[in-house]
Amino acid sequence: MGQYLKSYRVILTTKSPVFVGSGEKVQKKQYVLDREKEKMYLPEMKTMYHALQKRGMGQAYERYLLNRDEKDFAAWMQNNKISSKEYLPWMRYQLDCSDVALTHQTNDLLLCVKDPYGMPYIPGSTLKGALRTILLADKLLTDPNQKRRAQKNIRKEIDASRSKRRYLVREANDMEQQAFHLLNYKTNQRNSVQDIMRGMIISDSKPLSLKDLTVCQQIDHHVGGTKKRLPIMRECIRPGRQIEFTMTIDESLNPSTGETILTAIHNYLEIYNRFLRKFKKQNDVENTIYVGGAVGFVSKTVLYDIFEEDEAIQSAGKIFEITLPRSIAKQHKHYLDYEMGASPHAMRETIYEGKECEFGKCEIHLEEL
Numbered sequence: 001m002g003q004y005l006k007s008y009r010v011i012l013t014t015k016s017p018v019f020v021g022s023g024e025k026v027q028k029k030q031y032v033l034d035r036e037k038e039k040m041y042l043p044e045m046k047t048m049y050h051a052l053q054k055r056g057m058g059q060a061y062e063r064y065l066l067n068r069d070e071k072d073f074a075a076w077m078q079n080n081k082i083s084s085k086e087y088l089p090w091m092r093y094q095l096d097c098s099d100v101a102l103t104h105q106t107n108d109l110l111l112c113v114k115d116p117y118g119m120p121y122i123p124g125s126t127l128k129g130a131l132r133t134i135l136l137a138d139k140l141l142t143d144p145n146q147k148r149r150a151q152k153n154i155r156k157e158i159d160a161s162r163s164k165r166r167y168l169v170r171e172a173n174d175m176e177q178q179a180f181h182l183l184n185y186k187t188n189q190r191n192s193v194q195d196i197m198r199g200m201i202i203s204d205s206k207p208l209s210l211k212d213l214t215v216c217q218q219i220d221h222h223v224g225g226t227k228k229r230l231p232i233m234r235e236c237i238r239p240g241r242q243i244e245f246t247m248t249i250d251e252s253l254n255p256s257t258g259e260t261i262l263t264a265i266h267n268y269l270e271i272y273n274r275f276l277r278k279f280k281k282q283n284d285v286e287n288t289i290y291v292g293g294a295v296g297f298v299s300k301t302v303l304y305d306i307f308e309e310d311e312a313i314q315s316a317g318k319i320f321e322i323t324l325p326r327s328i329a330k331q332h333k334h335y336l337d338y339e340m341g342a343s344p345h346a347m348r349e350t351i352y353e354g355k356e357c358e359f360g361k362c363e364i365h366l367e368e369l
Helices: 045-054 058-066 073-079 084-090 124-142 144-160 169-180 258-277 309-323 326-332 334-340
Strands: 005-014 021-026 032-034 039-043 091-096 109-112 200-202 213-222 227-237 242-250 288-290 346-352 355-358 361-368
Touching (some): 032 073, 039 084, 045 084, 091 213, 144 169, 144 309, 258 288, 258 361
Antiparallel strands (some): 005 242, 005 361, 021 109, 032 039, 346 355
């Protein structure tokens, strides 16, 4: 089997903040926000609680956590005469938050994924998921028969306006099966054992440092040009960091090569750039890939690769209307997407070092080992 294995070193260079969420968050009553120094301090909870107990303040801290009126941990520290010199040794690490609007409306901090030693990294499954979407899009762009089949199935389902519970699941599965379930095992084509992507194995990345993290606030950029800061804060990997993975392809299962992957990325970006132009943006980085959370609908799906622009906008708007909770759909007004010329008609952005940028933008480099 060894002769069929080809390995690559994969380097992602972050071009904008990258957020890969762990599902955990630090509540605003648990971090110390120094507005003057524009720093956020995240405590080692056991160390901090033990220190507060030694000061006879364990119960006072518990009352603070239960008090809905007290929300600023830094103010609580100050009111209880706990100086930064005292509390800094209780902190596990600090984050720069100089690009965040530090109002009293700041919210919980969504944490990035970390390894068992507490260091940030990107799971291999995150990168593989992004590549899978790109390779699926490339298949649709280069295989007219599969593209027509996907168009027919999705049009039929959208027009039917069925319940949102499993909306478009069957159609999405069919696209994946047509693109990837190409192995000739004696079993049903729908069985995942037929999936050629089994032959692409991507390691978790090498760990980064806590110093490679920063706090980013979400900004909704409307297609009309208006921008709105939201009280959503994410712990992100800074731009300019190199993140290393190992990718192994079993050529007896998967025909992909470094060259075909980069070609697929190029084709995918041509479609994505059409969406960016709606917001007066343009990707200027070759071999760009978007990874992680907050990167948006268009980079996570293949709808714009299936349909021409006008139909893609109409279809995306209908999908949002059907799948989102009614109150959110009404608030976001996706029924206006076609009129506005983009769906979704707002994209998520952030600010880093004073400059607006997207989330999750990386340059990918593949080196055969």
